[in-house]
Amino acid sequence: DAGITQSPRHKVTETGTPVTLRCHQTENHRYMYWYRQDPGHGLRLIHYSYGVKDTDKGEVSDGYSVSRSKTEDFLLTLESATSSQTSVYFCAISEGGYNEQFFGPGTRLTVL
Amino acid sequence: AQSVTQPDIHITVSEGASLELRCNYSYGATPYLFWYVQSPGQGLQLLLKYFSGDTLVQGIKGFEAEFKRSQSSFNLRKPSVHWSDAAEYFCAPPLELSFGAGTTVTVRA
Numbered sequence: 001d002a003g004i005t006q007s008p009r010h011k012v013t014e015t016g017t018p019v020t021l022r023c024h025q026t027e028n029h030r031y032m033y034w035y036r037q038d039p040g041h042g043l044r045l046i047h048y049s050y051g052v053k054d055t056d057k058g059e060v061s062d063g064y065s066v067s068r069s070k071t072e073d074f075l076l077t078l079e080s081a082t083s084s085q086t087s088v089y090f091c092a093i094s095e096g097g098y099n100e101q102f103f104g105p106g107t108r109l110t111v112l
Numbered sequence: 113a114q115s116v117t118q119p120d121i122h123i124t125v126s127e128g129a130s131l132e133l134r135c136n137y138s139y140g141a142t143p144y145l146f147w148y149v150q151s152p153g154q155g156l157q158l159l160l161k162y163f164s165g166d167t168l169v170q171g172i173k174g175f176e177a178e179f180k181r182s183q184s185s186f187n188l189r190k191p192s193v194h195w196s197d198a199a200e201y202f203c204a205p206p207l208e209l210s211f212g213a214g215t216t217v218t219v220r221a
Contacts, residue, residue, distance in 0.1 A: 042214045044211075098144050101148075103157070
């Protein structure tokens, strides 16, 4: 299995609080992605990174920011969490933009 | 932009029967396409991928997919389904695009 970990695995927070999710890889892959998965919507891309300090927006980036200061870490921040951001968040990595993606185990976030 | 759609939200199939999941793509250049599977409570795992060349692609767990440019399709098939194939299946383009909504497969005994 590709070395991808996500932390925390579960989190419950309140509306208006900041939340940071961490994705860590040991594969030295260039690309990293954050998705959210909601019933009926499949996986929707939030942000992705194609290198250290190089990031771009996905389909559902509003309300989220990311940072990548090291190859191995990709952080997703919800500046002020809302109930609509209750979801399961998956991190993925790939060697290149046209390569297969390897997924982390997911983080279940509940915003009350 | 690259985009894929999966017309079937949910499919129920009997154990031992054949399975076909549809995927349509909508971009002109030679597409890069993937099929992933997600078992309940798990992350996604790659089943197979198509980049170019042979249009019939073999994957893991006994799955195969056929790329048909004339139909803009990349359908996933399995000749005989096992109970463990109950999962959600995603057809996906690469890079910055989102996956489709997926197809949930239920296997009945």
